[in-house]
Amino acid sequence: MGDDESKILVFNPNPDYLDKVLAKANSQNAKLGPFAATILMGDVLPSDKPLPQTELLESTYFAKGLNGINSEVEAKASESSSTLVDVAENLTYVKPPYSIIKLVSGITMLIVSGELSKDSLDKIVQTKAKIDLLFTFRWPTVLSFIESVSEAGNETIDSLVKLIKPKYHFAVGKNEGGVYREVEPFKWPSGEITRFISLAQEGSADKWFYAFSISDKQDEVASFMENPFLRKKRSIENKGSENKAATKKAKVVTPDQCFFCLSNPKTExxxxxxxxxxxxxxxxxxxxxxxxxxxxxxxxxxxxxxxxxxxxxxxxxxxxxxxxxxxxxxxxxxxxxxxxxxxxxxxxxxxxxxxxxxxxxxxxxxxxxxxxxxxxxxxxxxxxxxxxxxxxxxxxxxxxxxxxxxxxxxxxxxxxxxxxxxxxxxxxxxxxxxxxxxxxxxxxxxxxxxxxxxxx
Missing domain, CATH: 3.30.428.10 (HIT-like)
Incomplete structure (x- = not known):
């Protein structure tokens, strides 16, 4: 791996078992790292949860979700003029509404904290920073229609993605822990390529963490989906309905595959x-x-x-x-x-x-x-x-x-x-x-x- 590459680790932890997830982050860093940054998605430290006790090996960032924030974290944030607040060694809180973080390798991250306003969009544009990695709670609405998860979307996120055209966009989407999706890459007329990954929450049956390497070079991608942000809204809604209907028609779940069947050998x-x-x-x-x-x-x-x-x-x-x-x-x-x-x-x-x-x-x-x-x-x-x-x-x-x-x-x-x-x-x-x-x-x-x- 060259000097211009960064390893990134992304989790969607269950806040009830945050220390367990942080221990896993340490384990992944020891085995596969070092990671330039670990990002915790979703409601990491809501208002009713205590601070974690695990000492972290590498830089870890988290933001405000949709269910408040720990009172100790909020108190520290109110006393700080920075958008980044050190909660513990290697554990950093991103104050609302966002922070732009540039790693040593040159890779730049934009982490949205809480809900993003249109005023914040203007300020992000004014920075003229080239954003490689975007982290939000909500999905863009265009993808929520295509993937038939309509309640996950937020139109302000659509505007943000179209403005910055990130290489990777991570989200969780839904209030109830998150939903896993990984869509095919799509390309912008100006040449940028964007990948979208949404993570389920730790403890669910779906994928809840993601590790990858990123460089400042242009990715080589064999195939693309049609850029959903360039379609008309009606065609997107219709496409979402078609995808959903086609999936239901094609997929037959037998008892040995069914999540609810006792005959499934994976039944917990x-x-x-x-x-x-x-x-x-x-x-x-x-x-x-x-x-x-x-x-x-x-x-x-x-x-x-x-x-x-x-x-x-x-x-x-x-x-x-x-x-x-x-x-x-x-x-x-x-x-x-x-x-x-x-x-x-x-x-x-x-x-x-x-x-x-x-x-x-x-x-x-x-x-x-x-x-x-x-x-x-x-x-x-x-x-x-x-x-x-x-x-x-x-x-x-x-x-x-x-x-x-x-x-x-x-x-x-x-x-x-x-x-x-x-x-x-x-x-x-x-x-x-x-x-x-x-x-x-x-x-x-x-x-x-x-x-x-x-x-x-």
């Missing part, structure tokens, strides 16, 4: 709580919530049919009956042991699912009042902003045995939320889905952001 059985005759209960591997003083585990769980089925519409069938039994047992258990926590159950019941499942989250009782507002906001965003998605209209029920509710469940694909206020009282919100029309599969999880740890 240590996470399973209970197995019935028709369904089983497990804690979520990439939880939307976190443990705290009131609950020793995340509280995010999934009820999954043992049979490899896409949907469950028959109320009287054995699978649905056992799913309901699991739900009732969970409600009773929380009512007895954690009465201040209430459960929200949600499911996306579709004929073309890979494997049906019902998920649940505990929330503090006062937070339940916020759910209808969250649902209304997400519905309006889906219906007005994401034109490629089918329109959603929710109907509210207070009786699980209502014949109109049963008719909707029996004959349709649907999105359903059940708010368990008590063992006897619940609210149900359900929206019919038109078969064959695209739907945001992350809609249920993104709506349930009135989480029991107070995050929204």
């Amino acid at each position: 059985t240590h996470m399973i709580v209970s197995i019935g005759s028709q369904a089983y209960l497990t804690v979520a591997k990439g939880p939307l919530t976190r443990s705290n003083k009131d609950l020793s585990f995340s509280g995010h769980g999934i009820i999954i049919p043992i049979q490899h089925v896409a949907n469950v519409n028959d109320r009287d069938g054995a699978i649905r009956q056992e799913i309901n039994k699991f739900q009732q047992t969970l409600v009773k258990a929380f009512a007895k042991q954690k009465p201040f926590l209430k459960l929200i159950f949600f499911e996306l019941n579709r004929h073309n699912n890979v494997h049906h499942n019902v998920q649940f989250l505990p929330v503090y009782e006062p937070e339940l009042d916020k759910f209808s507002q969250s649902l209304e906001y997400r519905r309006d965003t889906n219906n007005e902003k994401f034109k490629r998605n089918q329109k959603l209209e929710f109907v509210e029920f207070t009786n699980e045995d209502d014949s109109k509710l049963e008719a909707i469940e029996k004959e349709n694909d649907y999105i359903k939320f059940t708010i368990s206020i008590s063992e006897e009282e619940s609210k149900i919100y359900i929206a019919k889905l038109t078969k064959g029309e695209p739907v945001d599969i992350q809609f249920p999880s993104s709506t349930t952001k009135i989480q029991r740890n107070g995050r929204s």
Whole structure:
């Protein structure tokens, strides 16, 4: 490796296990380094997490995510006039809104911290710096449409990428830990080549770290995708729908490959709580919530049919009956042991699912009042902003045995939320889905952001 090359290491750590990730960074530096820089993506040190204890071997940078920042870090940042704040030896915080960092090799990084404003875009342009590496939380919207992860995008990031044309752009995209994608390189009319990589969070089943070498020379690339930033918006939206439909048509997931099937040899059985005759209960591997003083585990769980089925519409069938039994047992258990926590159950019941499942989250009782507002906001965003998605209209029920509710469940694909206020009282919100029309599969999880740890 020549003097003009730099090795870079990128992680998307789970903030609950940050020291574990930093230990891995040290291990990678010892084995494969030294790395010129290690970048920690996503919500690295949110407001409710303590500083890590691991001593780092090489320079490591992190920024503010979407869930606040550790109070000690914030205090140090407020006292510093620099955009870079040393939190510990080799651990540096990038103050909002961004910092431009030039490495010894000449490689230049732009790390965005928190949300990026249009005013910041102007200031970045005025620096006239040639940016090689870009790190953001959100994706560009053009890529979010193409990859069918619409909620990951932010139009300001589109403008930034078009302005600086980085060699590499890293992001995480989604509030719930991140999503892994690595798209084909694309080329700009002026000759620059950009690669885009989004990382999932540590602890998920997808790729959450990335190591590579970069030089100040122009890369040699055998093939390119059409530059998505040069397409018209409508063609991008249509392309995203086409890609999604083609993927679903081509990909057949068998039980031995299915993430939810017990017959899959990679099933992580240590996470399973209970197995019935028709369904089983497990804690979520990439939880939307976190443990705290009131609950020793995340509280995010999934009820999954043992049979490899896409949907469950028959109320009287054995699978649905056992799913309901699991739900009732969970409600009773929380009512007895954690009465201040209430459960929200949600499911996306579709004929073309890979494997049906019902998920649940505990929330503090006062937070339940916020759910209808969250649902209304997400519905309006889906219906007005994401034109490629089918329109959603929710109907509210207070009786699980209502014949109109049963008719909707029996004959349709649907999105359903059940708010368990008590063992006897619940609210149900359900929206019919038109078969064959695209739907945001992350809609249920993104709506349930009135989480029991107070995050929204």
